[in-house]
Amino acid sequence: MSLPYRTLERRWDVIVAGGGTAGAVAGIAAARTGARVLVVEAQGSLGGTGTNAWVTPLMRNVSGGQNLNRGLTEEIKARLRERGDGAIDPGGNDNWFNPEGLKFVLDDLLHEAGAEVLFHTQVVAPLLDKEQITSLVVHNKGGLQALNASVFIDATGDADIAAGAGVPCHGGDEQGLHQAMSLRFTLAGVDTARLCAFLKAHGQPQASAEFLHFWMVWDRNSSLEPLFRRAVEQGVLLERDGDYFQAFSVPGRPGELSFNCPRIRPDLHDGTDPWQLSEAQVDGRQAITRLTAFCQVFLPGCEDAFVGVVAPMVGVRETRRIQGDYTLSVTDILDCARFEDSICRNHYPVDIHSVKGGAKLLHEREGQAPYFAPDAWHEIPYRCIVPQGVQNLLVPGRAASSTFEAQSSIRVQQNCHSMGEAAGIAAAWAAYDHHGRVRDVNVRVLQDEIRRRGGVV
Ligand SMILES: Cc1cc2nc3c(=O)[nH]c(=O)nc-3n(C[C@H](O)[C@H](O)[C@H](O)COP(=O)(O)OP(=O)(O)OC[C@H]3O[C@@H](n4cnc5c(N)ncnc54)[C@H](O)[C@@H]3O)c2cc1C
Known part of the structure; x- marks a missing residue:
């Protein structure tokens, strides 16, 4: 990069780029794991699409009568209800919430966990040493600065950091058409x-x-x-x-x-x-x-x-999707695929808001809809948030490695929370124990930790 930037002397274990749906939760989870965490966010509040694009309610992700996303997502819902900003309807759906209230809840949770946040700051580009990201160059009212950490989480939703680091990315359907945007x-x-x-x-x-x-x-x-x-x-x-x-x-x-x-x-x-x-x-x-x-x-x-x-932010459903160590496909979804390195369970269907018109809910294959049995679900493997070609980066959220159709299913907020929580714990461990290498994290132990925190894997 030829523009002058100032490198801050401080160093963090984990920097989260984008304090949105997945990123805020990743920051909280990493800080609760003991890491020194900085969340860098372009807007003036946490929550991303769930707050600044005003996307409410959380889509239901229930199988066998149980919410598949627990852990931090349940804690967030409980805090929202305590404030009067969340509610359970007569049918037992606990996903109704007020996006403005969510901003306060996420502030509190991140602060209580001991993480720092830098608002009104745009990540411009990652700096690399071979396959390791060494720092992120950011821009804010202080000008251009480089921020150092051992591990990075790209929760920008658009895979900005991954793309800047040279990770192969895909976008849109077979014609390159993305899902429709909406202004809520x-x-x-x-x-x-x-x-x-x-x-x-x-x-x-x-x-x-x-x-x-x-x-x-x-x-x-x-x-x-x-x-x-x-x-x-x-x-x-x-x-x-x-x-x-x-x-x-x-x-x-x-x-x-x-x-x-x-x-x-x-x-x-x-x-x-x-x-x-x-x-x-x-x-x-x-x-x-x-x-x-x-x-x-x-x-x-x-x-x-x-x-x-x-909404201050246009709602963006799908842009770049990273090429990860595994790419989730619609076949995995309809087959209710299980993975040894699962970090999240999903029952939400393929839900494409196509710019070609209408909305596509894919419920069946050859007249059969096994995926829609009330107790069906598939898993999202850890490898979907591990981008190819970089050693110390995780990408939870809507940019995780998946095909266009599969992304339309796993992108809902509570799955982004669950992916973010797993990424936060894994990033903290990679920073202490593995010189930042996210592939060296023992996923069995990660699954135990997710369960210990109330999650379902
Ligand atoms: C119109 C619409 C309707 C939807 N409906 C529902 C629904 O009803 N229920 C549901 O559960 N899901 C719904 N979804 C899906 C879901 O809300 C999103 O897929 C999910 O919130 C994305 O989470 P994320 O963490 O990947 O990204 P985001 O939540 O968008 O977070 C990305 C964050 O990164 C920040 N950022 C981006 N680039 C940079 C950068 N370079 N530097 C610093 N910060 C940066 C952004 O400001 C943002 O805060 C909908 C989505 C849309 C767009």
């Missing part, structure tokens, strides 16, 4: 009791006015489709606004709904392209204006609704 927002000032009554009377069953969930996708037999069709005919909505529409209640925010939309224009699908990301913000805000008008006019209870939150 909320509407506040909603009369949820009236809206609930309307939805129940119009083919969208609801548990209660506190736990609303409703949706519309063209040609999926949604009872709301005729309303969308009328809104398009009247010029309130564009056709593409009905490609995916979904809304949820948010605990701790009465009268407010979180929308898992709008989808961004299909030609803007690469979340690693800064120009596309910028255009996506504007495209998303324009769509939010249309969707707000639609709700005010067509959904009883929303007449006085107003935009509460526009």
